[in-house]
Amino acid sequence: MITNLVIFAFIVGLLTGAVVVGAITWAKDLGLRMTWWKCLLAAIWYLLFLFLFFAAFTFMGEGEPIAGWRTLGISTVILVILGAGLVRILRSK
Amino acid sequence: MTKKSKKQEDAACSRRSFLKVGGAVAAGLQVGAVAGAGLAAGKDPSTHTGWQHLGDNTQFVDRTKLIRKGPAFHIVGDTQRTQRHESAFERQGIIMKNMRQYREMISSFDAGEERIEGRGNMEAPEPGKEKERKPPQDPMKYPPMDTFEEPMLSWYKERPDLYEADKVRMEEIMPKRAKDSETYKEYYTLINAWSGSWSTREPITEPPEVSDYKIGSGRKIGDPIPFKSPAHASLLIKKVAHHFGATMVGITTIEPDWHYDFGLRGAEDKGSYKIPEHWKYVIAIGIPHEWEQVNSNPNMATSFDAYSRSTIAARRLETYIKSLGYPARRHSPMDGYDLIGVPYLVKAGLGEQGRHGITITPETGANFRSAYITTNLEMEIDQPIDFGVEKFCEHCQICADLCPSGSISRAPNNHEMNHRGYRHWEINQTTCYNYWMQSLGGMGCRICLIACPYSRKANWLHTMARKADTADPTLTVAKSLTYLQKNLFDAPEAEDFLPPPDGEFANFREAPEWLDVQNYLDIEARPPSKDRKQ
Numbered sequence: 274m275i276t277n278l279v280i281f282a283f284i285v286g287l288l289t290g291a292v293v294v295g296a297i298t299w300a301k302d303l304g305l306r307m308t309w310w311k312c313l314l315a316a317i318w319y320l321l322f323l324f325l326f327f328a329a330f331t332f333m334g335e336g337e338p339i340a341g342w343r344t345l346g347i348s349t350v351i352l353v354i355l356g357a358g359l360v361r362i363l364r365s366k
Numbered sequence: 367m368t369k370k371s372k373k374q375e376d377a378a379c380s381r382r383s384f385l386k387v388g389g390a391v392a393a394g395l396q397v398g399a400v401a402g403a404g405l406a407a408g409k410d411p412s413t414h415t416g417w418q419h420l421g422d423n424t425q426f427v428d429r430t431k432l433i434r435k436g437p438a439f440h441i442v443g444d445t446q447r448t449q450r451h452e453s454a455f456e457r458q459g460i461i462m463k464n465m466r467q468y469r470e471m472i473s474s475f476d477a478g479e480e481r482i483e484g485r486g487n488m489e490a491p492e493p494g495k496e497k498e499r500k501p502p503q504d505p506m507k508y509p510p511m512d513t514f515e516e517p518m519l520s521w522y523k524e525r526p527d528l529y530e531a532d533k534v535r536m537e538e539i540m541p542k543r544a545k546d547s548e549t550y551k552e553y554y555t556l557i558n559a560w561s562g563s564w565s566t567r568e569p570i571t572e573p574p575e576v577s578d579y580k581i582g583s584g585r586k587i588g589d590p591i592p593f594k595s596p597a598h599a600s601l602l603i604k605k606v607a608h609h610f611g612a613t614m615v616g617i618t619t620i621e622p623d624w625h626y627d628f629g630l631r632g633a634e635d636k637g638s639y640k641i642p643e644h645w646k647y648v649i650a651i652g653i654p655h656e657w658e659q660v661n662s663n664p665n666m667a668t669s670f671d672a673y674s675r676s677t678i679a680a681r682r683l684e685t686y687i688k689s690l691g692y693p694a695r696r697h698s699p700m701d702g703y704d705l706i707g708v709p710y711l712v713k714a715g716l717g718e719q720g721r722h723g724i725t726i727t728p729e730t731g732a733n734f735r736s737a738y739i740t741t742n743l744e745m746e747i748d749q750p751i752d753f754g755v756e757k758f759c760e761h762c763q764i765c766a767d768l769c770p771s772g773s774i775s776r777a778p779n780n781h782e783m784n785h786r787g788y789r790h791w792e793i794n795q796t797t798c799y800n801y802w803m804q805s806l807g808g809m810g811c812r813i814c815l816i817a818c819p820y821s822r823k824a825n826w827l828h829t830m831a832r833k834a835d836t837a838d839p840t841l842t843v844a845k846s847l848t849y850l851q852k853n854l855f856d857a858p859e860a861e862d863f864l865p866p867p868d869g870e871f872a873n874f875r876e877a878p879e880w881l882d883v884q885n886y887l888d889i890e891a892r893p894p895s896k897d898r899k900q
Contacts, residue, residue: 281403288396295389298382319393326397327404331827332854334408336661336875339856 292319305363318359322352413825414657415730424613427728429715434752438713445787447627448706451518454799456629460518461532468509508533531796539803546806546865552891554665554807556881561668561808566677567700572632574642578693578740581685590691593744600746603649603687610682611675612651613734614727616714616748620645620740623786624709631702644693645740647747648705650714651679652727652734655812658878660733663816664801664863666877668808672735673699680737687741698737707736709788715748718755722765722774722814723793726755728832731820754836754844755820756780759791761841762848765814768874770863771801774814804865806894813863816874819851866897 296315300307307315325348333341407413450456511522511529522529551558570577579587593599600617607615622641630639653676654660659667677700687694697703708725711717716736717727724732728751766774773794777783785792802810815821822828834843862872871894883891 281399285396285399288392288399291392292389292396295385295387295392298385298389302382302386323396323400327400327407328827330401330404331408331825334405334410335413335823335825336408337855340854343854 300363306366307363311363314359314362318352318355321355322348325352407825407827408823410825411657413823415654415733415821415824424608425615425729429728429748429751432728432751432753433715433749436750438709438750439788439790441787442784442789443787445623447623447625448786449517449521450626450628451521453626454795457518457532457796458799460514461536464509464514465536468513508536528794528796531794531800535796535800535803539800542865543803543806546804546894549897550806550871550892550894552889553883553893555883555887555889555891557666557668557807557877560659560881561670564668564670564674565700566674568681569701570631570695573630573634574632574645574693574695577632578642578644578695579688581688587688587693588691590743595746596744597746599743603683603743603745606686607649607651607679607683610686611653611679612683613654614652614716614729616650616711616716617745618648618650618710618714618747620648621709621713623788625705626703630704642740644742645695646742647740647745648710648714649683649739649741649745650707650710650716650736651676651683651738652711652716652725652730652736653679654730654734655815657733659881660812660816661875662873662877662881663812664805664810664873665807665871666873666881667812669699669735669810669812670808676735676737677701680739683739687739687743690743692741692743694739694741694743696737696739699735703738705738705740707738709790710738711736712750715751718750718752719790720755720765720818720820721759721763721791722769722818723791724815724818726818726820728753729824731822732815732818733821757841758819758835758844761845762819764817764819764848764851767852768813768817768857768860768863769798769801770811770813770860770869771797772860773798773801801863805863806865806871811863813874817857819848866894867899870895870898 297307305311325344329341329344329348331341332338332344451460511526512519514522572580581587593602603617604615620641625641627638629636633639653672655667655669655672659671661667677696677698680696680698681701684694684696695704697705697707708719708723711725711727712719717725720726720732722732725736726732727734760779763776766772766776771794775783775791775793780789780791783789783792798811805811820832831843831847835847838844857874858872862869865871879885883889
């Protein structure tokens with residue numbers, strides 16, 4: 274169990290690194306002027322995205338598929354609204 | 367632009383593209399990994415708040431951080447012990463006896479007899495008034511209130527609603543259940559077999575002064591072996607109790623008010639009795655139901671799995687204590703009780719009482735059954751705990767919403783409640799019992815037990831919710847979580863749990879596949895949902 278957790282954490286860590294490098298490159302190519310607080314906001318949005326996804330699938334795993342799908346649906350709406358706001362903030366000078 | 371710089375720019379561009387695409391792919395993979403981890407976390411059997419899934423550290427919550435000052439329950443009036451007629455189960459015995467006599471009386475009238483005397487509960491007519499008594503017309507009718515003797519008569523006069531509830535049970539519910547049992551017996555074949563197979567009874571047949579000092583069928587206990595200290599005794603008893611199968615253990619002292627005022631097991635006199643002097647301490651143990659089946663309460667689940675396991679653990683612990691030279695007596699679901707459990711669970715710090723009247727523990731919520739040992743082995747006692755249940759129950763009411771018999775109070779709090787002198791939540795056990803008598807399968811109900819938000823799984827999501835709930839004194843988190851529980855999860859409505867035609871014998875969640883007769887048996891089974899009125 275612990276071995277599985279370590280392997281999982283290692284893989285997720287590698288993926289996180291790739292996501293961060295990719296995100297920085299995207300930001301440069303899109304001409305976004307990223308400050309520390311913009312980076313923080315983007316990171317919070319992404320973590321919230323992962324958290325809600327994790328929660329929805331936990332519900333599905335514990336035999337509550339309806340709660341899982343409802344969580345996904347509600348999360349999508351929340352994330353789209355927050356994402357739109359985030360994009361406006363990131364594009365601001 | 368030189369050829370070299372063009373090449374460099376292309377290389378930079380392709381590297382940037384690689385990083386961008388790689389980052390996007392990594393994000394996708396990360397989402398997939400999170401989804402997979404979520405599914406695994408949800409399925410993880412070690413997070414089931416049910417039997418066999420809690421591992422060695424079954425009582426994993428550190429209660430020293432939750433201890434609260436003050437008594438287990440606030441005294442708000444003259445305290446008194448429970449009388450036989452106040453218990454819905456025990457009252458059934460009185461009712462059956464009275465109904466039998468009532469029928470005999472009717473037969474006597476039919477046979478032309480004019481008076482009846484000395485028939486237990488039946489009141490003999492006063493001399494000269496024999497002919498005023500009119501014979502009842504319908505032998506299936508519930509006996510009139512005045513045919514019950516004291517103290518039940520006065521109690522019925524005080525609570526005519528419970529007389530009516532008992533009447534409904536005996537005249538309507540029980541005949542209907544007999545019919546339903548026949549109609550759907552194939553559909554409930556597997557759950558009936560499962561529930562019945564847990565049965566194990568070993569009644570206590572001798573009074574405490576005898577049975578508590580004997581091991582098994584006759585060997586007398588030896589001299590008490592001294593412990594280093596009460597703390598050592600407490601520590602050892604708890605360790606051993608866990609080894610015997612107890613998921614949770616707490617220790618407290620005897621409160622005479624919390625013992626029935628009738629029917630001491632093994633005693634010849636079934637009336638009021640004095641608490642035996644060697645009952646000084648109570649060891650309370652709790653064992654949860656099997657997780658897979660407890661979710662399909664009420665009709666595709668049973669109480670007997672945890673009844674049986676808690677009883678066996680209590681028997682083992684009783685023998686263990688006796689083997690060390692101390693008298694002990696078990697009080698358990700299969701072998702009977704001389705005490706009321708919930709207050710002892712609260713006093714022993716296993717949990718807090720919820721709106722549904724059941725104790726809620728930090729480990730398994732309300733999903734557990736209890737057993738007790740009374741003994742004079744001196745042990746260090748536990749203290750009542752507070753992890754926010756009382757406040758939570760004031761606003762939650764999920765159990766009251768789902769209760770098919772409306773037996774759970776919807777009062778905003780229990781501040782005005784006074785039950786035998788104590789302030790605490792109390793359900794209407796008569797109407798609750800009436801629903802038990804309607805349900806099929808393993809019989810009983812247990813909807814409140816599993817619908818309770820504290821009974822949800824112990825995975826990261828629900829554990830985090832519980833912690834946030836406890837930590838927030840403003841109840842904002844608790845209210846939000848209750849709202850989510852009511853709206854995210856799909857549960858039947860209270861009336862769905864009723865028998866056809868008003869309901870469909872619904873279950874809280876789908877039954878495990880091994881309780882579905884269609885999957886294993888070659889029989890025709892009629893699902894109750896087919897007979898629901900549209």
